[in-house]
Amino acid sequence: MAESKLSELSMDFAVNILKLCDSIKGHYSLVNQLERSATSIGANIREANYAHSKADFVSKLQIALKECYETEFWLELLERSKLVSFDLLSHLIHDCGSIRRMLVASVNTAKSNS
Secondary structure (H helix, E strand, C coil): CHHHHHHHHHHHHHHHHHHHHHHCCCCHHHHHHHHHHHHHHHHHHHHHCCCCCHHHHHHHHHHHHHHHHHHHHHHHHHHHCCCCCHHHHHHHHHHHHHHHHHHHHHHHHHHHCC
16 A cells, blocks of 8 residues: 555656756756656656565665655755755655655565565
């Protein structure tokens, strides 16, 4: 159940990131990095659901978590550089933090159950 909610949240987050990136002019390398890390979160969560083993499951969730931290960096960089207003970023920063916390809990639970 939690994985499907996490999967759904990460998909919605990726869609919202893509919409944000569409609105940013210039800074193509930054936009590319943000798109790649943000969409990788959901891809790795989805892949974890079809893992071959518990260790593979944990590994995929840990990759998603690392991508989540990277995405938070790019969002913070956009904010600090004033390329995007905080008003446009605040819900994305919040959503990324929520996904991160769920991933941490999922990784910890999976590790303790193995």
